[in-house]
Structure formats: C-alpha cells, structure tokens
Amino acid sequence: MAQSLAKEFTKGLWAEMPPFRLVLGLCPVLAVTKSVENGIGMGVATTFVLVFSNLLVSLLRNIIPAKVRIACFIVIIATFVTIVELMMQAYAYQLFLKLGIFIPLIVVNCIVLGRSEAFASKNGPIVSVADGLGIGIGFTMSLASLGAVREFLGNGTLTIWEGLPVFSMGPDFIPFRFMLEAPGAFVGLGLMLFLMNLIPQK
Amino acid sequence: MREMISMIVVLTVLTAVSGGLLAKVQSSTEVQIENQVLKFQKAPAIKSIFPDVANDPIADRFTVEADDMKLQVFPTKLSDGSKAVAFETKGTGFGGPVGLMVAVNLDSDKVIDVRMTTHAETPGIGTKAKDDLSFVSQFTALPVMDTNFNLKGSGGVIDAISGATVTSNAICLAAVNAKEIYQKLKPEIIKQMK
Numbered sequence: 001m002a003q004s005l006a007k008e009f010t011k012g013l014w015a016e017m018p019p020f021r022l023v024l025g026l027c028p029v030l031a032v033t034k035s036v037e038n039g040i041g042m043g044v045a046t047t048f049v050l051v052f053s054n055l056l057v058s059l060l061r062n063i064i065p066a067k068v069r070i071a072c073f074i075v076i077i078a079t080f081v082t083i084v085e086l087m088m089q090a091y092a093y094q095l096f097l098k099l100g101i102f103i104p105l106i107v108v109n110c111i112v113l114g115r116s117e118a119f120a121s122k123n124g125p126i127v128s129v130a131d132g133l134g135i136g137i138g139f140t141m142s143l144a145s146l147g148a149v150r151e152f153l154g155n156g157t158l159t160i161w162e163g164l165p166v167f168s169m170g171p172d173f174i175p176f177r178f179m180l181e182a183p184g185a186f187v188g189l190g191l192m193l194f195l196m197n198l199i200p201q202k
Numbered sequence: 203m204r205e206m207i208s209m210i211v212v213l214t215v216l217t218a219v220s221g222g223l224l225a226k227v228q229s230s231t232e233v234q235i236e237n238q239v240l241k242f243q244k245a246p247a248i249k250s251i252f253p254d255v256a257n258d259p260i261a262d263r264f265t266v267e268a269d270d271m272k273l274q275v276f277p278t279k280l281s282d283g284s285k286a287v288a289f290e291t292k293g294t295g296f297g298g299p300v301g302l303m304v305a306v307n308l309d310s311d312k313v314i315d316v317r318m319t320t321h322a323e324t325p326g327i328g329t330k331a332k333d334d335l336s337f338v339s340q341f342t343a344l345p346v347m348d349t350n351f352n353l354k355g356s357g358g359v360i361d362a363i364s365g366a367t368v369t370s371n372a373i374c375l376a377a378v379n380a381k382e383i384y385q386k387l388k389p390e391i392i393k394q395m396k
Contacts, residue, residue: 031325060216065209072216079220083227090231093238101297101322 005130012134018111019142019189020196025111028102029143030185037159039147041095042102043140045088047133049080049106050115054132057120064121073116074107081106111139149188154179239320244276247303247317248288252278259288266390273387277395284309287391290319291383293375296368297322302376306346306384308392316341318373328369337363337370341377346384351377 016022019029028046032038056076057064064072085103088096096103106112115135120128148158153176156169178184245260252259259276266273276288288305301319306312318332331337340360341351352358352374353367360377362370 064212065205067205068209068213071213075213075216075220079224082224086227086231086235089238090234093242097242101325104322 005127008127009130009134012131012136012138013141014138016135017138017142018135019139019146020193022111022114023193024114025109025139026189027105028109029146029189030182032099032102033143033147033150033185033188034154034180035151035157035159036144036147037095037161038098039143039145040140040160041088041092042099043136043143045084045099045103046106046109046112046139047136048084049077050112050132050136050139051129052080052132053077053112054115054120054128055125057116058123058125058128061121069121070113070117073113073121077112077116078107111135146185146188146192149192150179150184154184243301243319244290244303247319248276248305251288251303251305251315251317252280252286254281255279264394266387266394268387268390271383271386273383275391275394277391280307280314285395286314287395289380289383291376291379293372293377293379295321295323295372296328297324300369300372300376302373302380304341304377304380304384306380308388308395311346313341313344313346315339316373316377321369321372323366323369323372328366330363330366331369331373334363337361338373346381349381351381 012018014021018024019026025046028042032042053073053076057073060072060076081104084106085096088099088103115128115132119131123131152158152169156173156175157165158167159165179188240260248259255278257278259278262278263274263276266275273289278286278288280286285308286305287308288303290301290303292299292301294300298321300321300323303317303319305314305316307314316338318338321328321332323329323331344351344359350358351360353360353362353371355362356371356374358374360370360374
C-alpha cells in the first residue's frame, strides 16, 4: 500500500510530469511563465484544485452515474477553481492581477479533468490525493523551471515572491526580451522538452 | 427511468451543494476582497487621476445614498480651488463587469479623467484600454451633464480601440452610468462635502 502510494506520488514528478512528459495543459504553461513567481503561483493554484477535485471525485466515484460523469467532474472542478480565485483575490491580490484570466481557465485545464477521468474515478481517495499532489507538484516545478529560464534570459532576474528579485544580473545585463514574448515560450518549452528527452527513460 | 432519476438527483444535489459552498466562501471573503480592490485598483487609479492633491481621497471617502442608490465617493480639492470627486461605475465587457473610476469637477461639471479598474478582459486586447491612456483621455474635459458618452458608431463621441470594441463599449457604458449616477446624486454629494 505504502509502496503504491509513493509510486503514484512520484510518477507526477518525473515519469508523467504534465507539460513535459504528457504534453498536456500547455495553455497556462505558455501564457503565465514570464517569471518564476507567476509559475509557482499558477502551479500552487492548480495543485490545490487537483488535490481536492481528485479527492471528491474519488469519494463520489460510485455515486456519480457514468453518463453524466464529465458534467459532475466539471462542477466539482469549477467549485474549487472559484474558491482558489476568491482566496487569491482576498489574500494575494497582486498575484491575482498577474495571473488574471488564467485562474478561471484552470477549469478547462485538461490535466485536472484528465486526472479525474483517468485516475480518481477508478481509484480510492488516498491514492487519488497522492496522485493529484504528485502531478500538481510536477506541474508547479515545470512552470517554475520554464519561468526561471524565461525570466533569467528575458529580464536578467529571478523572482520568487511579490516582485522582489532574489537574484539579479545587474544593470549591465542586456536582456533577451524575445524570451518574455509568446514565441519565446514555445522556443523555451521546446528546448526543455529536447533536454528532457536526452535523458533516457527506463 | 431509474437511471434518469439518479442522474438528475446526483447533478442537482452536486450543483446545489457547490453553489451553497461558494456562496459561503464568497460572503466570508467579501470584505477582504473589497479592501484589496481598494488598495490595488481604486487607489492607484485615483492617484494617477489626482497626482498632487493636498488630501488623501482614499482616507476621506464617504458613502452617499439616494433613491436606493449607494455610491462610494472619493472627494478632493483641485489646485485651482474647485471641488472634485471620483467614483467607480461598471459596464459589461467581454469577460464580465469592467470597472471605471470617473473623476468629475463639481464646480464645472466636467470630467477630469477616467481610469479602467477591475476587469476580466483578454490580455493584450481588451487590456489596451487600461494600459494605453490615449483611449481614456478622450473623456477628459467632456461636460458630464450633456455629453453622449457612447461610441461613435452608436451616436456618441468616443472612438473605439480597434480590435477591442467590446471593451471600449464597456467603458462607454460605465461612463453613461456615471452620468446617470452623477445627475441623481450630485446634490447629495455636495451636501456631504461641506
């Protein structure tokens, strides 16, 4: 039991890391990773939604009729997304201003619905929470790492929280602004996929 | 038949419970969100409209009421001695309500400036209205009482941002609302300003 729990948790961190291995949920990955801070914020919001929607879907999996399961999943997911949105407005308004429209869009993020449909609706609540947590943390790490690459090249800084750079190249650094634009996100993601695929999978 | 009933019951119960939960969360975060909006949306908008006034319009804010209308008013005094107020109105945009901070000179009844505040518009398209001040500067110095604040296409005087007509229209709607509110509440505002 403990072994399978650990397995479900760790698979999200590498073997099924959402944007890189599954290549799912690319909309927020490309859109919000202008800085590490945005990446982490988006990742944490998605993780919260993943964990709780997985838990609820898994608890209700024997009650939800198969024919309306997608509608039920969406209701559950949308509820948690709205909670995240309200909480972020109440306690982290600056982050909310930066992530803006992409928070409500978590509802249609295929990772969240994908975990409900492919995993939580077939497994018990504890394993589902482990799965959601693993995938969520993997997603957060992916967003943060892509955000780090883009922010470092495009702005010469690394920002963890509230606009305060923990690392800065100083005024002599000539930023590569292209990385902060949308095409830079595609190029950055492509290069990271390339690097990850250089590492052989078992 | 049994399956049909179970589908209806499950979906109904699920949506009702989630609706109830969200109402609870919404009501418990309402005050906190209101404070955050004041701090991060309204205050910067007011500061940018009134860059150097003697008082703090945020701290001096008051609420006026008339005919079941309630309005939060941010009062100040301009450098030429005339009184001015700022208040927020809403219009409906592409992604929901769009807030507009409108500042009016109480003595001349002219718009001083407007700023877009809360919104859920498309980044890079609708948000131009907030980032590019040349759109909102069209409202400057228009007389509040007798200007048609609609877009030129609807008989008004405002040029829309190309590609962002819905957002432009939302701001115009908010300005039209502001006109209506101002006409109704002006006597009340002046009474409380003393």
